[in-house]
Amino acid sequence: MHSYLVTVVAALAAAAIAVALVEVVHRLIRRWGRRSLLLTELAEHAHRAFQVAATVLAVQFAVRFSTGYAIGSGWRQVLLHLLVLAVIAATAWLVASLLVVVEDTALARFRVDVPDNRHARRVRTQVVMLRRVTIVVIVVLTLGVMLMTFPAVRGIGAGVLTSAGVVGVVAALAAQSLLGNVFAGLQLAFSDAVRLDDVVVVEGEWGRIEELTLSYVVVQIWDDRRLILPTSYFTSTPFQNWTRTEAAVLGTAEFEVDWSVPVQAMREELRRLAESTELWDGRVCVLQVTDATGGMIKIRALVSAASAGALWDLRCLVREHLVAWVRDQRPTAMPRLRAEVGDAAGNLPWQWVQPRRSTRRPVEAEVPDDARLFGGSDDGDARSEAFVGPDEPAEVRR
Numbered sequence: 001m002h003s004y005l006v007t008v009v010a011a012l013a014a015a016a017i018a019v020a021l022v023e024v025v026h027r028l029i030r031r032w033g034r035r036s037l038l039l040t041e042l043a044e045h046a047h048r049a050f051q052v053a054a055t056v057l058a059v060q061f062a063v064r065f066s067t068g069y070a071i072g073s074g075w076r077q078v079l080l081h082l083l084v085l086a087v088i089a090a091t092a093w094l095v096a097s098l099l100v101v102v103e104d105t106a107l108a109r110f111r112v113d114v115p116d117n118r119h120a121r122r123v124r125t126q127v128v129m130l131r132r133v134t135i136v137v138i139v140v141l142t143l144g145v146m147l148m149t150f151p152a153v154r155g156i157g158a159g160v161l162t163s164a165g166v167v168g169v170v171a172a173l174a175a176q177s178l179l180g181n182v183f184a185g186l187q188l189a190f191s192d193a194v195r196l197d198d199v200v201v202v203e204g205e206w207g208r209i210e211e212l213t214l215s216y217v218v219v220q221i222w223d224d225r226r227l228i229l230p231t232s233y234f235t236s237t238p239f240q241n242w243t244r245t246e247a248a249v250l251g252t253a254e255f256e257v258d259w260s261v262p263v264q265a266m267r268e269e270l271r272r273l274a275e276s277t278e279l280w281d282g283r284v285c286v287l288q289v290t291d292a293t294g295g296m297i298k299i300r301a302l303v304s305a306a307s308a309g310a311l312w313d314l315r316c317l318v319r320e321h322l323v324a325w326v327r328d329q330r331p332t333a334m335p336r337l338r339a340e341v342g343d344a345a346g347n348l349p350w351q352w353v354q355p356r357r358s359t360r361r362p363v364e365a366e367v368p369d370d371a372r373l374f375g376g377s378d379d380g381d382a383r384s385e386a387f388v389g390p391d392e393p394a395e396v397r398r
Contacts, residue, residue, distance in 0.1 A: 007066045014062035018054040022047075041101045041108075049097040053090035060087055085146050092142035099134050103127050121195040125212055128196070129189035132214055184231040185214035194234055194241060199249075199308040201240035202229065206308075222312070242308050250284055251311040253301045253318040257326060261333035263289060263299070264368075266322065270301050271370050273321050279314040281306040284380075286373050296335050302373060 029043045060083040067076050107127055188194055189212070198209045202219060205227055211218035217234060219227040233239075242249050267287040274280040284304035291298035301318050305311035326333055374380055 003067075007063060010062040010066040011059045014058035015055050018058035019051060022051045022054050025050075041104050042098075045101050045104070046094065046097040049090070049094040053087070053094045056083065056086045056090045059083060081149065084149060088142060088146050088149075092138050096135055096138050099138075100131065103131050121197050122192055125195040126189050128212065129185060129214065133186075180232050182214045182231075184235045185212070188212065188217075188231055188234055193244075194239075198244065199242040201242070202233070202237075203227065208308075248281060248283065248304060248306050249308055249311050250302060250304050251315045253303070253315050253322070254290075255299045255301070255319075255322060255326075256296045256335055257299060258333045258336055259292070259295075259297055261297070261299070261326070261330060263287070265330070266299065266325070267368070267370055269325050270303075270318065270322065273318065274303060277314065277317060279305055279310045279317065281310075284373070285370050287370060288373065295337065 026043060026047050029039050032039055060080070063083060064080060067079075107124055194200065194209060194212070194217075196209055196212055200207065200209060200219065205219070205221050205225075207219040207221040207227060209217065210220040210226070213231070215231060217229050217231055219229065221227055270287045271285055274285040281304055284302055286302040288300055288302070289297055290300045301322065303311075303314055303318060305314050372380060
């Protein structure tokens, strides 16, 4: 009875000493880490795991050295085995915590709350994916090491290794879809095809990449719905990524109006609207006639914004303003259908009117910049070279 009491006291004393030492180290790290992000993260996230690992290890040593009187007894072997398993689990927890601290410190260097955050979002996506992979690997290795502490498992280890090839083939066939998604998730993380916070259009829905895991991707749609897709979708199905190179994007607003609309006046009105709102980033403001069939002409207003959200609001503002402008200032340019009625002989009134000589309007020598998309400005010239090529002849560009 006295020996058992000594063992209990030794275990409690070892645990108390371990907790006290860890607390001292924790306070020193917090004091030294006031100006160090790594030490601050270490004190916040790894403290509990370090405390548990140190306490379990101290108790394990205390029990091992204070139970010499019970060598060979069954209860001592079972107790020491349980303590070894606890040490392995606590050590794995500590290693995982340290890796998370390092990853968080690396992420803190890259801010995503700035306008040009493409590189930061790429690094964040890769680090998050690596974190998930490392945690899975640590859990698997920990379970393997814990199982290897059992003599029965070590005894059948040779048989397991010989049948590993067959088991691997069967597992690969059974988990083909899961493994495909896992490899697709790794491909997305390191191919830079899609990143966290990217604005994408998938399945006809416009949204933002909210979460990216090894098996699925969560897209936050603009109306706060969530579209959950397997990662293999983004490697096998075409999708639109609006922010792959930069956050600034272009958007259109199209109108069908009558042929009598004054295009230049409408273009000037679009320019005044763009310059009066903070949603426009000052890069592109173009109004062009893109079609003239079916009794009406189609006018496209092309504007740019610094982000996809601002572009959505800007497009809505352009539609609302120009619709009101046509209605109030140019009502004759509103869409309308024309019909001509003749007599039974097919004689139409306009056939008996002597046609007047048409007067030619002087052609403007210089086309304004807001009437051209691929030229007229530095941004337009760069866009022309990107889509046509700087070495192409002028006839090809036209």
